[in-house]
Amino acid sequence: MEKHADRLVQLRDMTPDDLAQAHALSRKLQWPHRLDDWDFMLRAGIGLVAEEDGAVVGTILGWPYGATMATVGMVIVAEEKQGAGIGRRLMDAIMARLGDRTIVLNATAEGLPLYTRLGFTPFGEIRQHQGAAFSVPIPSLRPNERVRPLSSSDHDAIVALDRRACGMDRASLFAELRKAAHGVVLDRDSRAIGFALFRRFGRGYVIGPVVAPDVEGAKTLISHWLGSNAGMFSRVDIPGDDDLTAWLDDLGLPCVGRVTRMARGPLAPPDTDVHTFALASQALG
Template sequence: MATDIRVMATLRRMTPADLPTAHDLSREAKWPHRIEDWEMMLALGDGQVAVIDDTVVGTALTWRFGADTDPAKAATIGMVIVSPAAQGMGIGRRLMEALLGEVAGRSVMLNATEEGLPLYRKLGFVETGAIVQHQGAAFAVPVAELIPGERVRPLGAKDDDTLHALARAATGMDRSALLDAIVPGAQGVMLTRENEPVGFALFRRFGRGYLVGPVVAPDAGGAKALISHWLGSNAGAFCRLDVPEDSDISEWLEELGLPQVGRVVTMVHGPVPVTDPTTRLFSLTTQALG
């Protein structure tokens, strides 16, 4: 019977008409994404869906960073979901193989749940770290202790190129198109030291509440100054951050009232993107987008 169903499952490109069903699948998986989050992610990338009897039973999305001629061209894969009723039929593997074919020649990254790890390992992904999810409502956030010459200021109209450069340094990827898409719908601040921009943080609607990310800074102290700005000015709001496990800010977030509620494994297929050690990513745009 399983063989018959596997033959019946077909793959095709995801379209905006698939988003309501995709949203239902993510809710079934207890993921917090709103339909607006799905719309944004599909607009920025490409997706595949698995269909049985005209019903979407699986999804997967990919996003390209950098032109095909960029030596540092990369991609991420996320929102890989298979309905519980259709699991065990090889659908997840077929979706992944389809997307890997589309981004062949690029370094490909993803953040894997415990359930997805065996498949991704079989496909050639290797572990490079982990991301821990913090969420909650901070009601009393101390004013950040800035070092001499340090300042947190609002993003300006002329900061786009600086954001692009800082994001590329921190991730090893050209994130310009992503930032250009999300900045207009977000609030943002820049961290400067001696009037030189060294980091930034965005604050925007996502899932159950708000997301602080991406956050780029030269060190944990700078990241705390940026994050404190958003948590302090939105006291009591439900906020989420997805931070690298080795970022040295998890314990601090716990103390502020944002406990760790989840963990995913960061994996790469191909070379690891080369980042600038003086500029670090302290909170992701989303787990799927990186």
């Protein structure tokens, strides 16, 4: 049973001045996020902190995607303040900010009971793969396919592909990703059918989002980044896919953890022609 909520702890908007303390909280959990990663996530969304006597003892971030969808992440409560209802207060406050949007999050085992009480229901899992690939086979492209660098003129096309794949209008997120990430596009008959972004994150680099029409297209895109950055520590967060999991394991990026995908509200029906094969991050979706 939760302790009585600590009312000496106040909630307020997160500002850039809070990021050093937020980063310290995530480091205590041994999460890999750098201070720059926190800065990126706050710029892409909205945040709240729980504060007591000038010290940040809890955090939460949310990302509204269009008028109907949002994600939530970076839900942290300092160890000495856990059990006092602070996590519930942070969730209630961010949900109020996000309004009637469907909210998607990726839950650790520790967070599952709270999210279930708040009306979130499971709909899948995310597998965290990480490591260094030293030898990556060259993928076989289909006729009239090529992988090419992402250009500024591709922005609208990749936002549209992402929207079809995940059901969210994430133009605001991609505006920030353009500043932080490199990208490649999978073309077929001179038409963009997939893409993959690559950026600094945590202990090394993250590959994602990866959007493609099928798992072979996803492997082609991921292979580009692993092959051109051989030996570099990389992370890929994938929706549960046994074929992609086995392939990444064989390349030297084993699955090191799993979290539960949960949603509160209706999800958009999936597009059968294009799919998300890797996330921007577990928090961002």
